[in-house]
Amino acid sequence: MIFSLVAYATSTGRYAVYGLMVTIAPLLGEWLWQNDLASHHGFPVAFGSVALIILITGLARLTALLRRYPLPNHTATV
Numbered sequence: 175m176i177f178s179l180v181a182y183a184t185s186t187g188r189y190a191v192y193g194l195m196v197t198i199a200p201l202l203g204e205w206l207w208q209n210d211l212a213s214h215h216g217f218p219v220a221f222g223s224v225a226l227i228i229l230i231t232g233l234a235r236l237t238a239l240l241r242r243y244p245l246p247n248h249t250a251t252v
Contacts, residue, residue, distance in 0.1 A: 178190055188231070196224055200220065203215050203217040
């Protein structure tokens, strides 16, 4: 719910997708546990996957930002 509110307030659809992934993670984790595909109700796998997706997305956006706006060759003296 919080991700959806932030997505609406900032007009950033990516946050709504993050919220949807976090909402689906417990259901997916429980399904993994029910089918003996993961231990501990599958929560570490499900939430870890969501965290990894968010981390990779953030690093990709940071890399794109640094490529578009590189650091200056010399720093200003103060």
